Amino acid sequence: MIKRALKQTFTLLNVDRVELDSKWNYKNVISPYFRLYYIDAGAGEISDLSANVRLEPGFLYIIPSFTLCNLTCQSYLRQYFVQFFEESSDGISLFANNRSIFSIKATEMDIMNVKRLLEINPGRGINRSDNPKVYEKNIFYKEYQERNNQQNMSTFIETHGILLQLVSRFLSPEIFKHNEAGQIPAKILHAINYIQLNLDQDLSVTQLAKSANLHTDYFSRLFYHYTGERPVKYIHEKRIERAQYLMVTTQMTYSEIAAQTGFENVYYFSRIFKRITGTSPGHYKKQMDLLNF
Template sequence: MHGTKENLDLILLNVGYSELNANWNWKKIYSPFARIYYIKDGIAKTNIANQTYILEPNHLYLTPPFTEHDDECDSYFSLFYIHFYENLINKESVFDKFDFPIGIKATPLDLLLTERLLKINPDRHLRHFDPQLYDNPPTFSQYVADNNKMPLHSVVETQGILSQLMSRFLELVRIKTYDKDSRINKSLKYIHENIDKNISISDLSDAACISEDHFIRIFKNVMNQTPVRYINLKKIEKAQLLLLTTERAIRDIAFDLSIDNISYFNRVFKQYMNMTPSKYRKKYSK
């Protein structure tokens, strides 16, 4: 990756080491959190977008947030796992900007870094392996409490290790908008950096420096969806993160995203997630 500066603010949720025996099988995992795995021994599979990836020893694997996937394992399998998220305030996510490789060959340093991350965060392992039992507000509150109790030098070292591991993937990323119209690139950046605001077609066409009708036609051609649908998708992704990482009322979350009509918010959320915000929060708060 060249010509782009990134200042990553990555927050650790979990780090741990597990030895499993055909009991790492989960379907339709969909989380606002990112995952990095270092495979120590054995073989497993993960399925993303109808493509199967074999998880092999001495490799690092990255699953971006908001990526539905299935995990499969039918024999002995051991791995280090790292769960984290980006702390974003009016900033474009690195996962919005780039397509990441799923797996890369690990180096001896990658293993040392992963082991070090576990050593300085010894109590951050998962208490449950079912994603529905750990991606939820009460569990997240404990993560926040753990982070707040860490000494500054451990916080800095933790963030440094996460950034180093992510840099291994960033070295091989492809800019998502590389082959897109530069005018659409500008509009996407505007959406990502203003998702908490009421974004109009006029705002986007102004950012792209073209007429509204022309902008809509180009956007649909490049993105295979309307600007409104894309804006709503990004608002719902942000809503999912807020539902799982805060105790804020659903109405307040809608207001945070500049959606004043709670009925409309519920309707749009259900269109994308096949359930209402309250059911989504309840499902992941078991």
């Protein structure tokens, strides 16, 4: 039997149905988790670096993790929203080459799935003060973990199954460009895993190539072929993703985060952070505070 393994898993962060107004107006939002919306009344807009997407009743929308976007509502918008984290066995996000906003017409099954997700996960909305001083990020993240750990097995599996179904709706060949390069060779997969586990260490292309017993240039070409990224850029992106994660879930200083993510100093960290995300660490943190994350 030929087995096909699922590399990605998704864990629920928040789900709720909310009514929004013109206060829902956030710029340069970039988060370490996915956002999924089902709109059932009103109108709004999401925009990224390449497009403006109108939020309309009867449609599903997904914003992959680490996708820079703006969220706006002129007057009234009613939406179901789902926020969830992605974990990948090879360290590559399902949407690594598709960091943009997707929309599809919702089916009856989609609507049933979104409503069912809320039904079996009550009390998972965002019901906190807008004042960042009131909000403890590490307490919040601990609460998210505990809520998932407290789910009974039936609810845990059904929740994961619904998230998989909802994400799958955006993976049709018509709207999703998948990497068809084939199975990643063991040497490249080892390098990817090594990077993920050693982001705080000194990582060089020469070192990674030597570990794979490959010439540096050949290793770089092979790495690019299977990941779509040059090794140095890939390492920077993974370090900044980890930094964003730490900024959301801990109270670390920028210097501490820079050290934890392998940057020699906070100035270099800030420069790479802005290059990758389009915004400074300070501005990113303010956006997260305004969004209660």
